[in-house]
Amino acid sequence: MQQEQRPVVAADSFxxxxxxxxxxxxxxxxxxxxxxxxxxxxxVVVDDIDAGIxxxxxxxxxHLDHAGRLSFPxxxxxxxxxxxxDANLDEFQSAVNAARTRADQIAPERRLRVxxxxxxxxxxxxxxxxxxxPIDVSRPARRAAKIAHYGAIAPRVTPAEAERLELAKPPExxxxxxxxxxxxxxxxx
Amino acid sequence: xxxxxxxxASRLSAGDFLGxxxxxxxxxxxxNVGDADAQLILLPATPVDPDxxxxxxxxxxxxxxxxxxxxxxxxxxxxxxxxLVDEKLLPADGPEAGxxxxxxxGSIPLVIATHPHADHVGGxxxxxxxxxxxISEFWxxxxxFTSAKYHKIMNxxxxxxxxxxxxxxSGFRRWIGSAAVTVMSPSIHLRNRFDTYGVDPNNAxxxxxxxxxxxxxxxxTEDRELVDEANTMSLLLGAxxxxxxxxxxxxxxxxxxxxxxxxxxxxxxxxxxxxxSADILKVSHHGSKxxxxxxxxxxxxxxxxxxxxxxxxxxxxxPHTVAxxxxxxxxxxxxxxxxxxxxxxxxGMFYTSDTDDAGTALGSIALVMSKGKWTMWRFGDEPxxxxxxxxxxxxxxx
Numbered sequence: 001m002q003q004e005q006r007p008v009v010a011a012d013s014f015x016x017x018x019x020x021x022x023x024x025x026x027x028x029x030x031x032x033x034x035x036x037x038x039x040x041x042x043x044v045v046v047d048d049i050d051a052g053i054x055x056x057x058x059x060x061x062x063h064l065d066h067a068g069r070l071s072f073p074x075x076x077x078x079x080x081x082x083x084x085x086d087a088n089l090d091e092f093q094s095a096v097n098a099a100r101t102r103a104d105q106i107a108p109e110r111r112l113r114v115x116x117x118x119x120x121x122x123x124x125x126x127x128x129x130x131x132x133x134p135i136d137v138s139r140p141a142r143r144a145a146k147i148a149h150y151g152a153i154a155p156r157v158t159p160a161e162a163e164r165l166e167l168a169k170p171p172e173x174x175x176x177x178x179x180x181x182x183x184x185x186x187x188x189x
Numbered sequence: 190x191x192x193x194x195x196x197x198a199s200r201l202s203a204g205d206f207l208g209x210x211x212x213x214x215x216x217x218x219x220x221n222v223g224d225a226d227a228q229l230i231l232l233p234a235t236p237v238d239p240d241x242x243x244x245x246x247x248x249x250x251x252x253x254x255x256x257x258x259x260x261x262x263x264x265x266x267x268x269x270x271x272x273l274v275d276e277k278l279l280p281a282d283g284p285e286a287g288x289x290x291x292x293x294x295g296s297i298p299l300v301i302a303t304h305p306h307a308d309h310v311g312g313x314x315x316x317x318x319x320x321x322x323x324i325s326e327f328w329x330x331x332x333x334f335t336s337a338k339y340h341k342i343m344n345x346x347x348x349x350x351x352x353x354x355x356x357x358x359s360g361f362r363r364w365i366g367s368a369a370v371t372v373m374s375p376s377i378h379l380r381n382r383f384d385t386y387g388v389d390p391n392n393a394x395x396x397x398x399x400x401x402x403x404x405x406x407x408x409x410t411e412d413r414e415l416v417d418e419a420n421t422m423s424l425l426l427g428a429x430x431x432x433x434x435x436x437x438x439x440x441x442x443x444x445x446x447x448x449x450x451x452x453x454x455x456x457x458x459x460x461x462x463x464x465x466s467a468d469i470l471k472v473s474h475h476g477s478k479x480x481x482x483x484x485x486x487x488x489x490x491x492x493x494x495x496x497x498x499x500x501x502x503x504x505x506x507x508p509h510t511v512a513x514x515x516x517x518x519x520x521x522x523x524x525x526x527x528x529x530x531x532x533x534x535x536x537g538m539f540y541t542s543d544t545d546d547a548g549t550a551l552g553s554i555a556l557v558m559s560k561g562k563w564t565m566w567r568f569g570d571e572p573x574x575x576x577x578x579x580x581x582x583x584x585x586x587x
Contacts, residue, residue: 004350008290014344045336047307048390050479050505057307059337069344072337086504114390117335141335148340149333152347153354 007156009067016063016071023119023140027104035135037061040122042083043072044134045141046114054092054112058083061119069151070144083125095130105136117141191510192500196534198545206555206566206581207276212251214559215368215401217424217469218269219495221541221552222261223572224475224503225308228426229269230256230399231278232366233559252280254366257300258397258426260312265553267312267319268575270297276578282322291322292351298325298365302342303428304394305334314341321349330375331356332383332393356380357395359441369403372396373465374430376437391474394428396438398467401558420561423466425489427473427480435473435485438465444488465489469556469563472496472516476508476540486519493537493563494520495554499572500542508540535587543567555581 020039024032041061048055060079062070093112100108118134126132162168210216212234220227234251255273260266273279285291297320302310317324327346333339346354355361357372358380364370374396375388382388401424404417430438447453447461470491474480475498486494494516498507516538517530530536543551552570556563565584568576 005353006347006350008350009347011289011348014348043337045334047336050477053504055504057336057338062337062340069347070340071344072340115335138335142333145333145335145339148343149331152343 006153013067014065014069014071016065016073019064021062021064021070021144023137023144025103025135025137026106026139028106029104033103035119035137037119038122042120042122042125043141044118044120046112046116046118047085049089049112049114052089054087054089056083056085056087058085058120058125061122069148084129087129092129095132096134096136098130099133100136102133103135113138115142191508191513193496193508193513193538193540193543194532194534195546195548196539196543196551198547198549200534200585200587201545201551201567201582202585204566204581204583206557206568206583207278207578209557209564209566209583210278211559212253214557215422217556217558218576219471219497219541219554220261220265220269220576221550221554221568221570221572222263222265222497223308223499224497224505224507225261225263225311225572226259226303226428226471226475226497227261227263227266227312228258228471229266229273230258230368230424231273232256232368233401235366252296253278254296254298255279256365256368256370256399257297257316259301259303259309259428260316262308262311263573264312264315265570265572265575267316270320272576272578285322288322290350293321293325294323295325297323299363299370300324300327301395301397302327302329303396304330304390305332305336305339305342306390306429307336307338309429310338310342314338314345317342317345317349317352321345321352324349324352326353326355328355328357328395330383330390330393330395331380332388332390334390359437364403367402367405369400371398371400373398373425373438373442374428374434376434376441378437379434389431389433391429391431391479392434394430394434394473396428396430396434396473397426398465399424399426420559422468422558422561422563424469424471425465425467425491426471429474429477429480431474431477431479432482435482439485439488463488467491469493469495472508472512474507475503475505476512477505478509478511481512481516483515483519486516491537493539493556493565496538496540498540498542500540513538539565551582552576 020037043059043061045057047057060073062072065071097109116138119137120132120134215233216231218229232254234253280296283294302313358377361372407414442464444463448459453459465488467489470489472494476496520536521530551567553568553576555566566581570576
């Protein structure tokens with residue numbers, strides 16, 4: 001019999017909870033601010049950049065599942081038809097630069113990279129991404145992807161084992177938080 | 190962008206595609222999925238139990254396996270898999286089907302997600318979940334990506350405790366049935382830079398060279414004999430690797446020249462081989478100007494060059510004229526003579542978006558390969574259509 005490659009995970013742990021993924025963004029003064037997404041928000045990935053075009057890969061904003069994974073709802077062709085998958089590179093770059101500057105995010109004028117992620121408020125896909133004030137959540141999104149990667153392929157460590165091996169970081173004091181001025185108000189989902 | 194020229198309908202004739210496949214044939218499918226990639230390699234039937242009498246005419250003693258390289262964004266590849274099962278070209282579901290955590294039967298020994306762009310991996314989560322009772326091993330580039338599809342892939346891997354997982358880099362080899370799969374890219378040099386975000390995901394692509402039949406040993410009772418390079422064919426599947434990635438391939442896989450020195454002959458060494466050459470090239474990145482270069486195509490020196498693209502209608506207007514022209518120049522040098530290149534179909538360059546000169550879409554491509562020879566079939570499907578294996582038209586070579 002083929003040996004198991006990784007632990008058996010209960011199927012129900014993949015079920016989404018009624019809790020959205022709520023990343024925080026870093027500000028220039030060292031504090032963080034919540035993004036406050038809603039269930040109607042869009043999770044927009046820069047899939048490709050070529051020939052002055054930004055290829056976008058939008059998805060509904062993810063929930064968390066019962067194991068802390070990001071859980072993205074399935075979408076149908078009707079949903080895909082509502083969103084755009086292209087943006088002009090210069091216009092999109094200007095829009096995100098302006099949004100990062102207004103939000104006082106670090107490195108507000110860094111150039112776009114493939115894999116960058118933006119929160120775009122819903123419920124309708126904006127006609128003009130610039131006016132939609134996309135919020136750059138690339139750093140927490142990359143962190144979440146890295147955790148998804150290692151969570152799937154690498155061995156697990158139990159909390160007790162981590163404590164015995166002194167792997168776990170000591171709890172950090174709560175970082176100061178600010179209200180993020182561009183984010184929509186929290187809504188129930 | 191240049192829309193490919195029409196292929197003469199007179200060179201395509203209706204035929205019995207399924208009936209043309211013998212147990213010893215390998216079949217390569219390049220599905221028409223638009224500006225995306227979905228490929229399936231149906232390996233020759235091999236004995237299930239080496240200790241049992243090997244009877245090629247007795248199917249229970251033999252079975253086929255399928256390698257999948259990318260799954261596009263549509264359901265075309267799962268439908269093709271199901272059709273191959275219906276046609277008994279792949280084994281029927283075993284007792285593990287329907288189990289929550291099945292031990293795979295190995296009928297799909299390997300699935301490769303070349304790189305995390307949606308047009309290549311959009312269908313991978315469904316594949317890993319729906320066929321987990323068949324899929325033994327999954328490779329990706331190790332480029333963790335932020336997209337929803339990437340999270341779904343990782344969740345599907347995590348949910349499948351018996352699925353082997355690897356992140357191969359150049360030079361890694363796996364033997365499956367009578368084929369050998371060599372990973373050409375990404376170079377470990379590039380892999381080590383993924384975390385800097387300084388590598389384009391296209392250049393993270395896992396590109397592979399598949400040899401069939403690979404070098405093997407004939408085992409007799411008290412004797413064994415090496416058989417290599419006997420009618421071997423090779424496929425080079427370029428994924429979306431771009432110039433940077435190919436530059437490492439050119440150095441990682443040198444052109445080894447034979448030596449006729451006495452010393453070399455004395456130890457049967459330096460017999461010579463170009464480790465990049467291939468009979469069939471799946472042109473990288475849908476014919477992008479960044480996908481191939483002249484020297485690369487000259488070294489590969491393929492008989493056939495296959496491009497998966499939508500003929501100018503997509504976001505990036507693939508295939509790009511500059512890429513088409515350099516492939517033409519590599520295969521048919523005319524720079525000094527000033528002559529026009531022969532037509533693409535005369536050079537062996539075909540596109541999933543091909544039409545014939547009656548305007549009929551030619552669609553997905555299948556190559557039936559054996560003993561150093563190939564025949565090509567077209568199925569007339571549009572990107573959203575399933576492949577009808579009963580509607581194949583066979584290409585008659587010039």
